[in-house]
Amino acid sequence: MDIKTTCLGVLAKRSATGYEIRKAFEEGPFSHFAEGGFGSIYPALNKLDADGLVTCERAEQDRRPDKKIYHITERGRRALTEALEEKVPGEDKYKSDLLFLLFFAEDLTPDHISIVIDSRIAWYEAKIAQIQEREKPAQPDGADLVGEFGIAVYRSALEFLVSHRQAFIDLAAADQPAATAAE
Amino acid sequence: MDIKTTCLGVLAKRSATGYEIRKAFEEGPFSHFAEGGFGSIYPALNKLDADGLVTCERAEQDRRPDKKIYHITERGRRALTEALEEKVPGEDKYKSDLLFLLFFAEDLTPDHISIVIDSRIAWYEAKIAQIQEREKPAQPDGADLVGEFGIAVYRSALEFLVSHRQAFIDLAAADQPAATAAE
DNA sequence: GTCCGCATGTAAGTAGTTACATGATTCA
């Protein structure tokens, strides 16, 4: 999804400033599939405004620069559903730097492999905890179900890493006899 | 990973032409985390050649245009390991269009949701089957372990979709009483 | 006789990242 659509997605849930949209990309439930810095968010909001998909409300603040609170319009909502319905997302490339790296485990040092795997394990644990923090309502909505999806996938990745950690390290150790002997 | 590094990754496993690299991105074990069309592969190979990270062997062919078979050099191998060791991949954004779409299940039609979920289920099944086709050696290498990782993750995503398919469809149906009534 | 696979490339365009620029407030 492009940055305009993801901004529209955040605004469909609640009105927000560019700054808040960025926080949503970093922390909230959007952090699992959206990203983007100020350099892409602000131009995107300006374009959405020009296209009439959002409106901009200027809010003066005490001893702070003005906020620009963006609200989604009816046309914006329609544009979002159209963007979502227009294509069936056929696949998700992992495009995972971790898998790419582990693919070449034989060519790396055991040290580096263990650092990488351990930090990823910690990251998965933190992510799962973060999603679980939000209490589940009796009647879950799309966001809740997507959160459960995330937990299921993160958990299986986490378990795999925990159980295969040593195997990857052994691979790295086995293929570097020269380096090990030299030191 | 950028296109130059992924090309280098393919060439680290075996020498190949630009055309074959693209096939590797589409079919082989690289298809899980690498992608790129001719428009990015050929310029990347030229740059790698200019930088001395690969060499280019011209192979004449019977009644066909010349092939350019690229081989990785020692410097290329070093550049690859350096690229892999230089940063610890801290996270993997799903950047998943599917999750983004399901997040807004309430705003979509039950029909669209079911099409999307069913096609994704079929895709996961095909992917898992494709990875399992390669027979496992007694002594698995990085590529084999990464394949198992992929299967574990795909399988948990698949199971989640199968078991929550109806819940997503119900969400879409529940929030569109006006549309349903109007028709 | 038309489409698919093999084979390589360029040019124009899109999208997004990174770095820069500004400035007040609050907390340690």
Place this chain on the structure above:
DNA sequence: TGAATCATGTAACTACTTACATGCGGAC
């Protein structure tokens, strides 16, 4: 006094995608 948070933006750059250009061979 220095860093972090709030707050918005621009300019330059990087990287990749899409469309175009060319052409033979083989299968249906």
